[in-house]
Amino acid sequence: MSDLPQILSVLGDGLPDTILATLGGIVLTVVLAFGAGLLLLSPRTWVRGITRVYVEGFRGTSEVVQLFWIYFVLPVIVGYQLVPLVAGIAVLGLNHGAYGAEIVRGAIRSVPRAQYEGAVALNLSPAQRMRRVILPQALVEILPPLNNLFIQLLKSTAVLALITVPEVTRQAREVLIPNFGDDTFLIFGVVFVIYLVLAAAITLVMRLLERWAAGRLGRRPVKADPLEAV
Amino acid sequence: MPLWDWDYAFSILPDLLLALVTTIEITVLGSVVALLLGLVFAVIRRARIPVLDQILWAFIEIVRSTPLLVQVFFLFFALPRLGITLSAFVIGVVGLGVHYATYTSEVYRAGIDAVPKGQWEAAAALSLPRSRVWTGVVLPQAIPRVLPALGNYVISMFKEVPLLLAIGVVEVVNAGREIGSATFRYVEPYTIAGVLFLLLSYPASLLVRRLERRSVRT
Numbered sequence: 372m373s374d375l376p377q378i379l380s381v382l383g384d385g386l387p388d389t390i391l392a393t394l395g396g397i398v399l400t401v402v403l404a405f406g407a408g409l410l411l412l413s414p415r416t417w418v419r420g421i422t423r424v425y426v427e428g429f430r431g432t433s434e435v436v437q438l439f440w441i442y443f444v445l446p447v448i449v450g451y452q453l454v455p456l457v458a459g460i461a462v463l464g465l466n467h468g469a470y471g472a473e474i475v476r477g478a479i480r481s482v483p484r485a486q487y488e489g490a491v492a493l494n495l496s497p498a499q500r501m502r503r504v505i506l507p508q509a510l511v512e513i514l515p516p517l518n519n520l521f522i523q524l525l526k527s528t529a530v531l532a533l534i535t536v537p538e539v540t541r542q543a544r545e546v547l548i549p550n551f552g553d554d555t556f557l558i559f560g561v562v563f564v565i566y567l568v569l570a571a572a573i574t575l576v577m578r579l580l581e582r583w584a585a586g587r588l589g590r591r592p593v594k595a596d597p598l599e600a601v
Numbered sequence: 602m603p604l605w606d607w608d609y610a611f612s613i614l615p616d617l618l619l620a621l622v623t624t625i626e627i628t629v630l631g632s633v634v635a636l637l638l639g640l641v642f643a644v645i646r647r648a649r650i651p652v653l654d655q656i657l658w659a660f661i662e663i664v665r666s667t668p669l670l671v672q673v674f675f676l677f678f679a680l681p682r683l684g685i686t687l688s689a690f691v692i693g694v695v696g697l698g699v700h701y702a703t704y705t706s707e708v709y710r711a712g713i714d715a716v717p718k719g720q721w722e723a724a725a726a727l728s729l730p731r732s733r734v735w736t737g738v739v740l741p742q743a744i745p746r747v748l749p750a751l752g753n754y755v756i757s758m759f760k761e762v763p764l765l766l767a768i769g770v771v772e773v774v775n776a777g778r779e780i781g782s783a784t785f786r787y788v789e790p791y792t793i794a795g796v797l798f799l800l801l802s803y804p805a806s807l808l809v810r811r812l813e814r815r816s817v818r819t
């Protein structure tokens with residue numbers, strides 16, 4: 372127990388990278404999820420085809436493989452080495468963005484057809500239709516599974532330890548375990564608490580967003596479907 | 602030197618395929634743990650036994666919300682302190698299995714909740730013993746409905762096996778790393794590793810999707 376202050380300080384040093392990776396990954400995930408999600412609904416076959424390749428490619432391979440590929444293989448091909456944290460954020464975003472794209476696509480498709488027809492009848496342009504009618508309704512369906520996806524992403528940041536990003540898990544594994552072997556349980560206890568708190572923070576923010584999105588439509592928030600595998 | 606050397610790629614393929622077998626072994630064994638333990642969790646939680654229910658809830662929440670890699674490290678470094686020494690392979694199976702059991706327990710729970718109340722009442726009216734209510738009435742209706750979701754988790758597990766390279770399990774990616782560090786060529790091993798994952802998990806996910814569509818129809 373006497374080592375607790377040092378343990379906290381070493382893990383605290385890893386916290387910024389864990390948080391940065393999570394936030395960066397979330398931003399990239401949201402951009403890719405909505406971008407690819409909309410492209411998956413494009414009327415053009417080749418646009419859908421290319422987007423499918425991205426989505427299935429990242430959903431079909433292991434995150435560790437993607438990480439190692441971007442970090443070790445890509446530099447050989449393009450001759451430019453990414454900073455570990457940046458490579459990590461790229462993989463987190465690309466990977467979870469592919470899963471998010473399916474969520475967005477499904478939610479948009481689940482908006483009742485009459486809503487499209489109504490928007491057409493009101494002479495809204497396709498962009499207006501999407502932005503003002505379809506997306507606000509889809510968003511209510513998107514947010515709960517997105518919460519799960521973001522927690523999944525937070526947990527995935529631990530993988531960045533494998534490419535030397537000094538985030539919480541690597542700090543525990545490389546600095547604490549070799550030096551404070553007697554405190555193994557304490558170290559992991561603190562690490563578990565850190566991730567639990569971060570996960571709770573994500574859920575809290577998402578709940579607020581869900582309430583806001585549902586309130587905008589004059590509805591109550593919907594519950595996440597437990598059968599929805601991430 | 603060319604970017605991609607076919608001769609080299611073919612020469613390392615056997616080693617990578619061998620490591621793929623290890624990956625599949627861990628996936629299958631881990632799935633057995635996850636599918637059985639998840640069911641046990643779901644059935645126990647359904648009984649709502651005081652204290653045990655809260656403990657199980659807390660356990661599931663902690664495991665679900667923290668990284669698998671951290672849990673694997675925990676098993677790897679903490680178990681020996683309790684005098685339990687397991688091989689990295691077994692730790693991988695247990696870590697993966699328990700982590701995913703917390704997911705499958707939620708899936709089973711949803712499936713069990715979807716069984717109409719009348720089925721429970723009818724089973725009670727027939728005064729079936731508790732075990733027969735589960736094995737003869739509830740689970741045969743609950744499980745087919747959730748098979749696609751369970752299948753998705755098995756595929757996810759397969760893709761998470763490479764994490765175990767962190768504790769020295771020689772699965773596909775680790776085999777690629779060992780080959781790469783000996784030859785200083787990483788392009789082929791890691792690319793082949795990626796292709797192998799895609800070749801197995803994409804058809805598997807198509808299969809699950811078909812199962813999904815069929816279960817929606819019935």
